Amino acid sequence: MNHWLETLRWYADMGVDEAVADRAWNRFAEPEVRPSPANQGRPLLAAASRPSPPASPSTPPSATTSPVPPPRDARPAQMDALQPALAAELAAIETLDGLRDRLERFDGCALKTTATNTVFGEGPAHARLMIIGEAPGEEEDRQGRPFVGPSGQLLDRMLAAIGLERGEVYIANTLYWRPPGNRTPTPAEVQACLPFLRRQIAIIRPQALLMVGGAAAKTMLERKEGIMRLRGRWTEYDPGGGAGPIPALATFHPAYLLRSPAQKREAWRDFLAMQAYLLASRD
Numbered sequence: 001m002n003h004w005l006e007t008l009r010w011y012a013d014m015g016v017d018e019a020v021a022d023r024a025w026n027r028f029a030e031p032e033v034r035p036s037p038a039n040q041g042r043p044l045l046a047a048a049s050r051p052s053p054p055a056s057p058s059t060p061p062s063a064t065t066s067p068v069p070p071p072r073d074a075r076p077a078q079m080d081a082l083q084p085a086l087a088a089e090l091a092a093i094e095t096l097d098g099l100r101d102r103l104e105r106f107d108g109c110a111l112k113t114t115a116t117n118t119v120f121g122e123g124p125a126h127a128r129l130m131i132i133g134e135a136p137g138e139e140e141d142r143q144g145r146p147f148v149g150p151s152g153q154l155l156d157r158m159l160a161a162i163g164l165e166r167g168e169v170y171i172a173n174t175l176y177w178r179p180p181g182n183r184t185p186t187p188a189e190v191q192a193c194l195p196f197l198r199r200q201i202a203i204i205r206p207q208a209l210l211m212v213g214g215a216a217a218k219t220m221l222e223r224k225e226g227i228m229r230l231r232g233r234w235t236e237y238d239p240g241g242g243a244g245p246i247p248a249l250a251t252f253h254p255a256y257l258l259r260s261p262a263q264k265r266e267a268w269r270d271f272l273a274m275q276a277y278l279l280a281s282r283d
């Protein structure tokens with residue numbers, strides 16, 4: 001029998017039903033790449049090991065110009081069609097402070113009534129990387145800041161491992177208020193917050209988005225697949241308002257990694273891909 005057919009049949013027998021990369025990858029030949037004290041806190045990679053930059057800084061990475069796979073599955077977000085009046089009002093807001101003020105006056109999400117604080121998000125107004133989580137937890141609700149609990153501490157360490165300090169990155173959530181008892185938010189609660197998040201992204205206009213966890217990835221990408229399928233794939237997110245499509249990557253939520261440390265290896269791969277992209281697209 002043909003060698004290729006035999007290989008395909010063997011893959012099928014082994015339960016392989018999806019190609020996750022464009023090229024075959026010999027994982028046995030792969031060098032171990034781990035965060036080490038030597039690369040922590042450094043501004044991304046040393047110059048000698050940088051990938052060549054893409055043809056244009058504003059062009060999303062392609063297989064020929066950088067080690068990062070090209071964006072796939074790009075879809076513009078649909079929310080403007082669902083809440084046109086609010087989206088139009090928010091589109092006129094040009095600053096994060098203005099958006100925060102409007103959010104404080106917004107009564108369209110019942111979670112606000114049970115939360116202690118609004119967790120608007122924090123970071124530089126024009127951060128190159130924006131991270132989007134699901135919802136504030138107990139500690140975030142108490143402090144009014146995103147990712148300050150145990151998963152936030154892991155997130156900080158993961159950022160440091162690719163040479164980024166927390167203060168260089170903008171961090172937000174798909175929800176601005178903690179669901180009581182950390183319950184799963186309803187679709188209506190998520191949809192109520194989304195116009196604000198979209199405007200927040202459009203104002204910041206980061207060079208890349210990192211969605212952490214299945215909930216954030218599904219909300220942003222309007223996909224039904226779980227994080228196992230969505231993570232590690234480049235896509236694009238268009239927040240509207242003329243910001244244009246932004247390269248976006250999904251990865252595991254740090255809270256999940258705390259429960260399932262074996263998955264850190266995959267998350268590390270995603271962080272390295274993000275690091276390579278940010279280096280390649282640096283002005």
Ligand code: URA
Pocket residue numbers: 133134135136137140145146147148149151152173213255
């Ligand atoms: N988990 C999230 O998704 N966001 C936070 O801000 C904290 C924990």
